[in-house]
Amino acid sequence: MATTTSILHERIDFLTLYKKEMNQTEEWLKKRLEEAQHPDFILTTDELTYGARVAWRNSNKCIGRLFWNSLNVFDERQLLNEAEIYEALLNHIDFATNNGKIRPAITLFEPDRVRIWNHQLIRYAGYDMADGIVGDSDSLEFTKICESLGWRGARTHYDVLPLVIQVDDREPIFFDIPKERVLEVAITHPEYDFSRLNMKWYAVPIISSMRFNIAGTDFPAAPFNGWYMGTEIGARNLADTYRYNFLPKVAEAMGLDTTMNASLWKDRALVELNVAVLHSYKKAGVSIVDHHTAAQQFQLFQVQENKSNRNVTGNWVWLVPPLSPATTDLYHERIANTIKKPNYFYQQQPY
Ligand code: ARG
Numbered sequence: 001m002a003t004t005t006s007i008l009h010e011r012i013d014f015l016t017l018y019k020k021e022m023n024q025t026e027e028w029l030k031k032r033l034e035e036a037q038h039p040d041f042i043l044t045t046d047e048l049t050y051g052a053r054v055a056w057r058n059s060n061k062c063i064g065r066l067f068w069n070s071l072n073v074f075d076e077r078q079l080l081n082e083a084e085i086y087e088a089l090l091n092h093i094d095f096a097t098n099n100g101k102i103r104p105a106i107t108l109f110e111p112d113r114v115r116i117w118n119h120q121l122i123r124y125a126g127y128d129m130a131d132g133i134v135g136d137s138d139s140l141e142f143t144k145i146c147e148s149l150g151w152r153g154a155r156t157h158y159d160v161l162p163l164v165i166q167v168d169d170r171e172p173i174f175f176d177i178p179k180e181r182v183l184e185v186a187i188t189h190p191e192y193d194f195s196r197l198n199m200k201w202y203a204v205p206i207i208s209s210m211r212f213n214i215a216g217t218d219f220p221a222a223p224f225n226g227w228y229m230g231t232e233i234g235a236r237n238l239a240d241t242y243r244y245n246f247l248p249k250v251a252e253a254m255g256l257d258t259t260m261n262a263s264l265w266k267d268r269a270l271v272e273l274n275v276a277v278l279h280s281y282k283k284a285g286v287s288i289v290d291h292h293t294a295a296q297q298f299q300l301f302q303v304q305e306n307k308s309n310r311n312v313t314g315n316w317v318w319l320v321p322p323l324s325p326a327t328t329d330l331y332h333e334r335i336a337n338t339i340k341k342p343n344y345f346y347q348q349q350p351y
Contacts, residue, residue, distance in 0.1 A: 003039045010216030011036040014342065017054070018047055043215060049073040051214040052106050052224075055342040057305075061318035063294045063330075064226050066301040071224075072105040080113060082165045086175040089121055089163055089223065096204050096225045097183045102287035106224035108212065114221040115350050117145065117164035117172055121206040121223055122182055125159040135159060137242055145351050149174050157244075158184075158200060166350065185284045187238070189276040197249050201233045201277070203286045209349070214342035224344070227287040229294050234274035235322040246273065274323055291321035295328035313338045 015036060019029045035041055043051070057068040072095065076088045092107045109116075119142065126139040133140070135157050143153065146162055151174050153159040160182050166172040187199035204225050212222035238244045247269045251258050254272060256265040281288035289297070298319065302312045314335035325331045 003037065003041075007216035008036065010341065011041065014043075014047075014051060014215035018050060021054075022046075022050060043217070045073075045075040048075055048108060048214070051342045052108070052212060052222075055212055055214065055344055056104075056224075058313070058340040058343045060313050060315040060337055060339070062226075063229065063291075063298045063319050063321070064289070066297040066304070067104060067226070068301075070104060072103055074105065074107040076107055077110045080110060080167055082167055082170075082173045082175075085109060085114060085116075085165050085167070085221075086163055089116070089165075090177070090181060092206065092223060092225075093121060093177070093181050093204070096206060097181075100183060100203065100284060100286040102204055102225070102227040104224075104226045106212070106222055108219050109221035111217055111219045111221075113168050115166040115172075116208045116221045116223060117166060117350050118142070118161065119207070119209045121163065121208050121225075122177065122202045122204060123161050124157070124202075125153045125161050127153065127155055129155075136237075136244070142351070146174055151176075157198075160202070172350075183286065185280050185286055187273075187276050187280045188283075189272060190279050192254055192272060192276075194250065194253055194276055197246060197253065199238055199244075199246060199276075201228075201237065203228075203281075203284075205232070207344075209347070210344045211347040212342070213345055218347070220347055222344075227289065228281070229289050229291055229321070230274055230278045230281070231291050231321050231323045234277035235270060238277070239270060239273060270323065291323060292328065295321065295330050299329060311336075313340060 012033060015029060015032045018024065052073045053068050053071045056071055057065055059065060079085050079088055088107055092105060096103055096105045123139055124136040125143040126133060126135040126137050127143060128140055134155055139161060146164060149172060151162050160177055162174040162176050164172050164174045183203035184200050185203060188194055205228055206223050206225040208223035212219040238246045247266050248258060250269040250273050251265045254269060256268060257263045258265045278288060278290055305312045315337045316335055320331050321328060
């Protein structure tokens, strides 16, 4: 494939950024820019490592960017066999989970030949059954795909989906994740009895559906993780009416009057569900951050970036937490949603 001028420009931009931020010499840059003229130019592991960290730093929707420079990067571009890629994904899960002391990580696979079909490496299946949805409605379509490939779920509310891996134009292959590699947290409340609701969630969110874009190259298979902010689980996954829809049951367990909106039963249930999520992860020794602390950490990130003479960009709609948004400084700020590269972008689903 010929190197188009736009790809060449992106290579130049990245190498120039790398030189500046990693204190490389002029000679180094000159040599790399010459190499960048060739169609078969590839980035080194060190360049990719730094680039993946900067891509996190540039992720406008992410409130957790203070820790961008501590991202662990695994370069697995040499793997072109489904079973080996599966092993690398299990290694990512183990490394990231770390018995609950979650470590941010990304694994990079060969850019043109490997594709992971999952939205997250660990995610619950969803089934459209005669008497309603069982499991996670967010997974309905992908669950069907898995079953069409020959997988069969147990049809509980929390069936962990298999990993679906595709190399080249071959049929994708599914692999079950051994139960013992998936850390989960049962959700209990320090005062109320929520045990009848049987709520739980998994420990590590590992996004696998986004492409890592760097120096004019897309890495469609680049699963990455941080740790959860409590509201992602307590104010969205378990609370949204179109997801697990637990607020009416939480309100019932709390003995709230749900007959009128003005009792604010939804708000009260929402707060206690979020208390339960933070309490349960903490008790289980699984890393999690509350939204107040995360917002403070984001402020620190902004200060740190400004000191480095960089402007922080952000997507306000995503940064502001869904619970008590106006109690965070973020809510009262303006932030420009300008896109910088390298970055992580959405991409078309492979199915
Ligand atoms: N919001 C997504 C979920 O609830 C996870 C997105 C990534 N979150 C993170 N803390 N790194 O599963």
